[in-house]
Amino acid sequence: MNHGWVAVVVATDLVYPAPCLEALREGAARDQVRSLVAEFESLTDPRGASGVRYRLSSLLALVVCAMTPAGHDSITAAAEWCWRAAPEELAAFGLPYHPLLGRYRVPSEKTLRSVLSRLDPAELSAAGFAYLTSLLSGERATPAPLMPDGGQEREQRRAHQAVAQADPVRRRRRAIAVDGKCLRGARRPDGSRVFVLSAVRHGDGITLASREIGAKTNEIPEFAPLLDQIDDADFAGAVITADALHAQHAHAAYLHERGAHYLLTIKNNQRGQARQLHRLPWEKVPVIHRDDARGHGRHELRLVQVVTVDGLLFPHARQVLRIQRRRRLYGAKKWSSETVYAITDLPAEQADAAEIAAWARGHWTVENTAHWVRDVIFGEDKSQVRTRNTPAVLAAVRDLIRSALKLAGYVNTAAGRRAHTERHRVLAFYGIT
Structure with missing residues (x-):
């Protein structure tokens, strides 16, 4: 009998007993959940009007909270986190109350999978960034990090080291x-891999927008639709950094039209531009910026040269950057070298060599701060979820959690997740008390 009961639990939505109805009518907890759910209310519900039992905003808030603690990296783990919730916590999330049974309903794993598979990941990313923006603006107070003994001191030490190692260049x-x-x-039904294109802010690594790339296309046609998700207030005047794949004339024209600027890497995939850059008189150009860094078991030296140009094949190009990177492991005698070229439409009076070099190096924020954390801390590459939009939606959820922990003062995302293994700390973190 026990085994049969468990089978019913897995296949159906659970219900839990509620506290007294007077406490339910007070609705205090339900008002406080708006701090997390309010931005989700604007999302388009992909479900039909009939048979909807749970609000979309409640389900998404549950998923975000459930995947915040360490060890909860899958939908199955998120569903188990929901099943263990207390009645007052279920009331705070706005889950439906069954008056005849006297209990709150809890969504099953199947319900969560069904909803996540049909959501628009771009819409979810926009709502997540709106929530993070409200935290930055001070509309909602971000709680101080809740760390175990010694954890707070460790995080402060890491934050101090990060500031000390940060590029001292003042960016305008x-x-x-x-x-x-x-x-x-993840794999699609046709066997193709799933790719997600993201726009990540330098410095803090907050994801501004994301977009899933279709099975029969690539990153290039998705560049403009991705950046269309960013408001003009955050976009105008900004510098967009991208790798050589996006060194496209259409991309430069798009950014110029929207009032933004670019710093694009040029490689041999753009042969015409690459030839022009190689022919410039670099032997006559002095090294005007030098970056000597030591760490991670190696010594790295960057020499930066900048040339003001006019008449390049690339539209609106005003300066060309050449970075010579030399690396040597500690104890080794031989250096490995690499030369990288980049172009920008900013003139010298608006961006000097130090600023351009800082932007070029800061582009790897998207790799070190966003992609690496999702792979290693959240186990994204190990996840085999592949139904419809679920992989891209979960990537947006992970970005939201990572960014929220970053804004709360956690330099190390893994430490932030371990600090929220207790349920009440997760709810307090998102303003659900």
Whole structure:
């Protein structure tokens, strides 16, 4: 009998007993959940009007909270987190109350999978960024990090080291990195891999927008639709950094039309531009910026040269950057070298060599801060979820959690997740008390 009962639990939505109805009518907890759910209310519900039992905003808030603690990286783990919720916590999420049974309903794993598979990941990313923006603006107070003994001191020490190692260049413009990522564990029905293109802010690594790349296309045609999700207030005047794949004339024209600027890497995939850049008189150009860094078991030296140009084949190009990177492992005698070229439409009076070099190096924020954290801390590449939009939707959820922990003061995302293994800390973190 026990085994049969468990089978019913897995296949159906659960219900839990409620506290007294007077406490339910007070609705205090339900008002406080708006701090997380309010931005989700604007999302388009992909479900039909009939048979809808749970609000979309309640389900998404449950998923975000359930995947915040360490060890909850899958939909199955998120569903188990929901099943263990107390009645007052279910009331706070706005879940439906069954008056005849006297209990709250809890969504099953099947319900969560069905909803997540049909959501628009771009819409979810926009709602997540709106929530993070409200945290930055101070409309909602972000709680101080709740760490175990010694954890707070460790995080402060890491934050101090990060500031000390940060590039001291004072940047006059915002910078946004655009880069794609393959979700290695996911496959479409035709066997193709799932790719997600993201726009990540330099410095704090907050994801501004994301977009799933279709099975029969690539990153290039998705560049403009991705950046269309960013408001003009955050976009105008910003510098967009991207790799050589996006060194396209159409991309430069799009950014110029929207009042933004670019810093694009040029490689041999753009042969005409690459030839022009190689022919410039670099031997006569002095090294005007030098970056000598040591760490991660190696010594790295960057030499930066900048040339003001006019008449390049690339539209609106005003400066060309050449970075010579030399690396050597500690104890080794031989250096490995690499030369990288990049172009920008900013003139010298608006962006000096140090700023351009800082943007070029900061582009790797999207790899080190966003993609690496999702792969290693959230186990994204190990996930084999592949139904419809679910892989891209879960990527947006992970970005939201990672960014929220970052804004709360957690330099290390893994430490932030371990600090929220207790349920009441997760609810307090998102303003659900």
